[in-house]
Amino acid sequence: MTDSESAVTAGAARPGRSGRGGKRERLVQAAVQVFHEQGVERTTLGDIARTAEVPLGNVYYYFKTKDQLVEAAVDAHCARLGALTARLDALPDPAARLKELVAGWVGERATAARFGCPFGTLATELAKRDDGPDQAAAKAVRALLDWVESQFTQLGRADAAALAVELVAAHQGISVLTHTLRDPGLMAAQGERLREWIDGIAGR
Known part of the structure; x- marks a missing residue:
């Protein structure tokens, strides 16, 4: 997500130099970016080091294994989700x-067309594992669902949990189609329908 968007389903910030303590931050942001663009399995520590502009040998000072970078990337998505929902x-x-929230998702449609949903693709890949990072990703998805559910609850809907699943699933589904067909217009059209749907639920 961007400032307006979802991690679990949001755009990755590009790594940049940030002074003291910046190498670890650059490595994490590079991991978020490269995992999104290439997937975890295809990504090496060397790929992340190059993107972060950090010597490969320095990576091991902060992260002993790629899995530690995966966990840090999931944490970064969780932090972005927390910051996003606080703003919303x-x-x-x-x-x-x-x-x-929907407008933010639509704002990332060009990125979704190229690489898919930033957090959704990572969570899907990690869900095939059972060694730790998959549970962290699931926790982040649950946090998004819980927040969306709370909004529908405030709208007085007894079926708030089901509506939350419907909204998040609609986004993830259109992200897959947008990426598969390389058509950002699909997400733009779906976003408009979802905004009208929300208005209808709110009685507007």
């Missing part, structure tokens, strides 16, 4: 928050 919570009503 400042909006005046639940429907506006949900519509802004």
Whole structure:
């Protein structure tokens, strides 16, 4: 997600030099980017080091294994989700928050067309494992669902949990289609439908 968006399903910031303590941060941001673009299995520590502009030997000072970088990348997505929902919570009503969430997803449609949903693709890949990172990714997805559910609850919906699943699933589904067909317009059209759907639920 970007500032307006979802990790679990959001765009990765590009690594950049940031002074003291910056190497670890650059490595994490590079991992988020390269895992999104290439997938975990195809990515090497050398790929991440090159993207972060950090010597390969320095990587091992911060991360002994690629799995430690995977965990750090998941943590970064979780942090972005927390920051995003905090910003959205400042909006005046639940429907506006949900519509802004959708607008952020739509704003990342070009990235989704090239590489898929930033967090959704990572979570799907990690779900095939059972050694730790998969549980961290699942926790992040659950956090998103819980937040969306809370918005529908505030709208007075007894079926808030089901509506949350419907909204998040709609986004993940259109992300897959947008990526597979390389067509950002699909996500733009779906975003408009989802905003109208939210208005209907809110009685507008």
